[in-house]
Amino acid sequence: MVGKVLIGKVTVNLIDCEFEKNKTYLKEDILKIVRDANKIEYPGIIAEKNKYEYLYHLSDIRGNIVRWLPVKTTDKVLELEAECGAITGALLELSENVTAYCDCATDAEIIAERYSNCKNFVIYAGKSSLLKDVESTFDWVIVHNARLLPDAERLAGKKGRVVFITDNRMGMRNLAGVKAAGESEYFTGVEGRSDSGFTFSGLRKILGSTGFSKAQMFYPYPDYRFMKCLYSNSRLPKVGELVDNHFNFESDRLELFSEKEAFDSCCEDGSFQYYSNSYLVVLGEPVDTEYARFSNDRAPEYGIFTTIENSTAGKVVRKRPLSEAAYDHIRNLGECYIKLTDRYAGSGLLVNRCTLSEENGKPSADFEYVDGVELSKVFDRLLKKDDLDDFYTLFDKYVKLVGFNEDADIADLDVVFSNILINGDDWTLIDYEWCKEGRVPVKETAFRAIYCYLLEDKSREKINQDLILDKLVLSREASEDIINDEVIFQKRVTGRNLSLGEIRERLGVRSVNPIPLVGKIKDDSGIYKVMIYPGKGEGEFSEETAYECKDAYEDERIARITATVYKENSIMRVDPLDAPCLVTIRDAKLGEEDFPVDSKKYVLSNGVRIGKNNFVFSTADPNLFFNVDGFIHDEDTFLYLELEVIPLAADTAEAVSKNIKKFF
Numbered sequence: 001m002v003g004k005v006l007i008g009k010v011t012v013n014l015i016d017c018e019f020e021k022n023k024t025y026l027k028e029d030i031l032k033i034v035r036d037a038n039k040i041e042y043p044g045i046i047a048e049k050n051k052y053e054y055l056y057h058l059s060d061i062r063g064n065i066v067r068w069l070p071v072k073t074t075d076k077v078l079e080l081e082a083e084c085g086a087i088t089g090a091l092l093e094l095s096e097n098v099t100a101y102c103d104c105a106t107d108a109e110i111i112a113e114r115y116s117n118c119k120n121f122v123i124y125a126g127k128s129s130l131l132k133d134v135e136s137t138f139d140w141v142i143v144h145n146a147r148l149l150p151d152a153e154r155l156a157g158k159k160g161r162v163v164f165i166t167d168n169r170m171g172m173r174n175l176a177g178v179k180a181a182g183e184s185e186y187f188t189g190v191e192g193r194s195d196s197g198f199t200f201s202g203l204r205k206i207l208g209s210t211g212f213s214k215a216q217m218f219y220p221y222p223d224y225r226f227m228k229c230l231y232s233n234s235r236l237p238k239v240g241e242l243v244d245n246h247f248n249f250e251s252d253r254l255e256l257f258s259e260k261e262a263f264d265s266c267c268e269d270g271s272f273q274y275y276s277n278s279y280l281v282v283l284g285e286p287v288d289t290e291y292a293r294f295s296n297d298r299a300p301e302y303g304i305f306t307t308i309e310n311s312t313a314g315k316v317v318r319k320r321p322l323s324e325a326a327y328d329h330i331r332n333l334g335e336c337y338i339k340l341t342d343r344y345a346g347s348g349l350l351v352n353r354c355t356l357s358e359e360n361g362k363p364s365a366d367f368e369y370v371d372g373v374e375l376s377k378v379f380d381r382l383l384k385k386d387d388l389d390d391f392y393t394l395f396d397k398y399v400k401l402v403g404f405n406e407d408a409d410i411a412d413l414d415v416v417f418s419n420i421l422i423n424g425d426d427w428t429l430i431d432y433e434w435c436k437e438g439r440v441p442v443k444e445t446a447f448r449a450i451y452c453y454l455l456e457d458k459s460r461e462k463i464n465q466d467l468i469l470d471k472l473v474l475s476r477e478a479s480e481d482i483i484n485d486e487v488i489f490q491k492r493v494t495g496r497n498l499s500l501g502e503i504r505e506r507l508g509v510r511s512v513n514p515i516p517l518v519g520k521i522k523d524d525s526g527i528y529k530v531m532i533y534p535g536k537g538e539g540e541f542s543e544e545t546a547y548e549c550k551d552a553y554e555d556e557r558i559a560r561i562t563a564t565v566y567k568e569n570s571i572m573r574v575d576p577l578d579a580p581c582l583v584t585i586r587d588a589k590l591g592e593e594d595f596p597v598d599s600k601k602y603v604l605s606n607g608v609r610i611g612k613n614n615f616v617f618s619t620a621d622p623n624l625f626f627n628v629d630g631f632i633h634d635e636d637t638f639l640y641l642e643l644e645v646i647p648l649a650a651d652t653a654e655a656v657s658k659n660i661k662k663f664f
Contacts, residue, residue, distance in 0.1 A: 007109070008116025015126030017105040026053055027106045030084055033058070034114040039089075040300065043497055050506050052249045056086070056225070060322075061296045061500070063090025064227040065165060065220060065280065066142060067322075068292040068307055071095050073360065075139035078155055080131075080148050082123075085111035087142070092118050099124070099138070101131065131155070146198070146206055153210055153283070161284035162212070165224050167197030171277035172262055173222070173245065177254025181225075186254065200274045203281070212283040217273070222247045224278040226500055230292040235308055236272055239264045240380070243456070247500060248509050255513040290315075299495025300325035304433075308369065315369035317352075317430075321362065329433075331356060333365040336435040339410040347404035350428040370428050372421030376453060379417060383460060391463070396471065398449075401427055403442030411440035413489070416449045443472040447482050526578065527647065528553045532563045533573035541573050558586075561641040565590065570629035576645050579620050580653035585613040587642040590631050595639070602627045608657045618653040 005012045005019075033045055042058045056062070066087055071077060071094035082088050082100040084107055091098050092115055099122045102108050108125035115121060131148070137157035143149060144165050152162045167181065169189030174180055180189040180196035189196035198206060207215050220227040221237065222244055231237050245259035266272040291308040298304075303322035308315060321330050337354035344351055355366045375398065382391040402415045414434040421428045450468055454460050469479060498506070530552040533541040552559045559576060576583055585603070588595035596602045598612035604625040607617035615624070626639060648656070 007112035009119045010112040010116055010121045010123060012108050012112050013122070013124045013126075014105055014108070015124065017126050019105045019109050024106075027084075027110065030054070030057055031106070031110050031113060034110055046503065047498055047506065052507060055249060055503060055507075057084040059086065059226070060089070061226050061228075061294070062086035063093075064230075064292075064294045064296065064305070065224045066090050066163065067093070067294070067305065068230060068289055069094065069140070069163065070287050070289065071140055076136070077140045077142070078138040078152075079142045080152065081144055082111060083107055085114050089115065091142070092121060095140075096120055098122075099136075101125075103127075149206070149210060153212065156284065159284075161282055161287075162210075164207075164281045164283060165220075165278070166203065167223065167278050168199065168203075168276055169194075169197040170199045170275065171197070171223070172259050172266075172275040173247075173253075173277050175256075175275070176245075176259050176262070177256045178248050179251055179253065181250070184251075198279070200276075200279075203279055207281060207283065210283060214284060214286060216282040216286045218280040218282070219273065219276040220278045220280055222277055224280060227278075228294055228296075230280070230289075231272075231276075232290045233273075235291040237263070237267050238377075239267045240377070240457075242267070244501075246504065246511055248511070249500075249504055249507055250509070252510045252512060255511045256515070294322070296322065297497055297499040298493050299497060301495075302326060302329055302493055304330065317367040317369055319365045319367070319433075327363055330363045330365050332435075333433065336410070336412075336432050339408075340412060340429070340432055340435065343405045343408040343410055344401075344429075347401060348427065349401040349404060350426060351432070352428055352430045367430070370421050370423070370430055372423035372426070372428065374418045375420040375422055375427075376417035378422060379453070380457075380460070383462060386462070388462070388464070392467065392471070395450075395468070399442060399446050399471070402429075402445065406442050407439055409438055411436050411438070411445065413440065413445060413448070415445050416452050443474045444482055447472055447474055447479055448486060451479075451483060451486065528556065528559075529575075529578055530559055530561055531575040532561075533575070534563075534566065534569045535571045535573060536568060540571075557644060557646065559641075559643045559645055561639075561643065563639045563641075565628055565637050565639050567636055570627070572626045572628055572639055574624045574626065574641065576622060576624065576643055577647065580618050580648045580650050581616075581622055582646040582648055582653075582656075583607075583615045583617065583622065583624070584644040585615075585624075585641065586644055587640070588626075589640045590626075590628055591637040593631065595626065595631075602630055610656075616648070616653060616656050618650065618657045620650075 003014055005014065037045060042060065046054050046058055063086065067090040071091070073094070073096050075095050075097065077091050077095045077098045079088055079091055079098065079100045082102045085100070088098070088100050088111055097120050100111060101124045102111065105125045108123045111123055131151040134155060136155070137160060138155055139160050141152040141156045141160060141162045142165070143152040143162060146166070149162070149164065156162050169180065174187070174190050177186060179186055180194055183189070183194055183196065188194035217233055219231040221229045221231060221242060226247060228244060242263040243260050263272070263275070266275050288310040289307050290310065292305060294305045295303055300323050303326050304319050305322060307318050309318055319330060319333065321327050333354050334356040337351060340351045352367045352370055357364055357366065378394065379391060382394070398417070398420070412429065412432045412435050414431070415429065419429060419431040421430050447468070450463070454463065469476065530549040531546055532549055533546045535541045549561050549563065552561050554560060561574065563572060563574070565572060585597045588597045600609070604627070605615050605617070606619060606623045607615045609615055628639065
């Protein structure tokens with residue numbers, strides 16, 4: 001089918017495809033949602049559906065990857081492979097002239113229904129090979145597929161920009177044990193077995209083959225799908241910033257090492273670019289933005305994003321609302337600046353200057369870019385050197401500065417250490433988004449700062465909290481009240497929105513660290529011994545009738561056992577190893593019949609059952625008991641077992657046994 005269809009104000013061009021074709025149940029449901037529900041209802045729907053696919057297609061966070069781009073309302077924008085329009089919405093917020101290409105009519109219908117009130121919005125559905133027939137040029141072309149780069153380059157013309165977004169198949173999360181997007185196996189991208197992005201070097205080669213003379217690299221974090229921060233070569237991440245790494249939504253993951261510590265190491269030695277989970281490249285004239293941070297997990301009235309941009313006057317920190325609901329929150333920053341400046345006049349604490357402006361009715365707040373080191377980083381350095389005396393001295397100075405003119409009718413509730421920059425003798429309060437009218441005692445805001453500081457990193461727990469309470473003249477009961485108030489405050493900020501971390505927990509995907517399960521044991525081949533104890537009843541075993549099953553282990557992991565079961569035997573005890581271990585019964589037969597290993601009636605142990613066929617033993621004498629009496633064996637037969645046996649360190653096995661619900 002070839003033709004045009006009007007859905008609301010949106011024109012849909014169908015090329016060799018039809019609306020009623022290729023509709024899966026998921027796409028049918030999403031189509032119904034975008035037809036019947038308002039955008040503000042999507043977070044609740046995502047929570048109700050509790051499936052990754054709905055998060056992927058409906059989450060507003062998806063649009064962050066392009067929302068920061070300096071697209072003018074008059075710019076012509078083309079999005080290739082638009083899927084169900086999760087990113088398209090952000091482009092429509094920026095420009096009044098957007099064109100989207102998608103692979104099938106189903107996606108086109110979803111996008112059109114989703115943004116049916118947008119005029120000058122055109123959708124093409126069909127084979128991407130038909131792009132060669134498009135003669136228009138665009139100011140911006142958004143592309144995810146490297147095979148479409150030649151088309152994107154042509155469609156951008158000489159003055160347009162191409163924005164290429166892709167995964168890094170050697171990204172830190174893939175190395176640590178997260179499956180590449182859409183893959184069912186681990187490490188397919190790392191091993192080069194799937195088309196799941198480019199390495200840093202491979203990407204540069206691809207870009208070098210284009211006709212663009214300029215390429216500006218950006219690094220979405222945690223990745224481009226659910227980006228919270230955007231870094232660039234002009235503003236790379238700092239040690240301690242990359243802490244949100246448990247973002248596996250599709251399936252369980254391994255946790256082979258601490259991504260935070262690995263990222264910190266890369267940030268320190270300058271190799272971060274090679275391990276960024278995703279890349280975004282602007283081909284063409286560079287943009288002024290160096291950094292972006294998004295706060296989508298807040299209630300709509302507090303949802304904003306922050307950028308660092310270059311201007312003719314130098315760098316500027318700019319805060320903008322994510323929606324109209326947050327306009328007043330941005331405008332209030334100007335009033336906060338005036339009142340805080342008045343309060344701290346003469347204190348020695350500077351307040352970062354704020355200038356409000358509006359463009360097309362949308363407010364923004366511009367702040368001076370201040371050089372310096374975050375107070376939190378200074379504290380960290382002191383703690384690393386165990387210099388607690390200087391830590392407490394510096395903390396006293398902090399309390400004196402932020403507590404200046406304590407009786408003023410304005411207070412910044414969020415004077416956390418990362419919001420204060422130190423440059424020589426200058427201390428500057430750089431972020432004061434959460435101000436409250438009226439008097440607030442400094443002991444409350446200072447304790448909140450310490451509480452938040454400790455939450456971020458366990459290594460900071462060497463601080464003597466009782467001494468901090470004494471310095472603040474604060475009782476433990478009062479400190480607990482402040483912590484409770486903090487919980488209430490955070491709930492007010494987030495509203496009904498679920499954070500990505502909460503969504504991940506609801507999805508039920510797990511992070512499994514296999515290292516403790518392997519443990520470190522002495523290399524002793526003598527532990528690989530399988531003993532068989534025929535018995536006439538539970539506990540009726542004798543060393544005299546016991547025997548060793550020779551050559552049961554074909555390697556240090558798999559044991560294959562065949563034990564004779566006489567007619568008078570009612571139970572068979574099998575000792576698979578002379579060490580604590582994790583045992584999986586991969587196969588079990590009594591004669592020719594499958595043995596019900598998932599039944600607690602037929603298979604017992606002196607360990608802990610952690611699954612249908614998995615057992616963990618904290619003892620060096622693990623026993624498996626097979627109740628053969630429940631099976632009819634009027635004559636002699638045999639018990640055949642195939643076991644996977646993993647030795648464990650004694651302390652690891654003990655921890656797993658005691659905390660089984662935590663591990664599994």
